[in-house]
Amino acid sequence: MKLQKAGEDYLKAVFLLQRENGRVRSLDVAKYLNVTKPSVSVAIRQLREGGFLTMDAGKLLHLTDAGRETAERIYERHCVIMDRLVSIGVDPEIAKRDACQIEHVISRESYEKLKALRDGGTEL
Secondary structure (H helix, E strand, O other): OOOOHHHHHHHHHHHHHHHHHOOOEHHHHHHHHOOOHHHHHHHHHHHHHOOOEEEOOOOEEEEOHHHHHHHHHHHHHHHHHHHHHHHOOOOHHHHHHHHHHHOOOOOHHHHHHHHHHHOOOOOO
16 A cells, blocks of 8 residues: 555654654644644544554554554655755754655655765765
8 A cells, every 4th residue: 555645644653652652542643743633533544454553452553564664664764854954054943844745755766865875875
């Protein structure tokens, strides 16, 4: 299942909240993303149907293996883009916001080139 921008944002939020707090509820995701609880319910249902998340009897969200792998990839892409923007002088807060947008539309080729720069490849 190919995720849209919103699905990637929700998956990344669950991943980051789990890393930070260990436990994640839908309400935590709503607060983190500053969205309504009904919006989270729809997104969580879609992510569950796509095999990215499960929800236990206590309503806690858990990433599946596929969900974790996808979220890690999304977060890595975000970090690479943000790091490159900061390295060329973009304010960190602006770089963070821009990375959140760019991470969804960047081509694989462009991303790999940016990543190679970060990993010690040819500088600009």
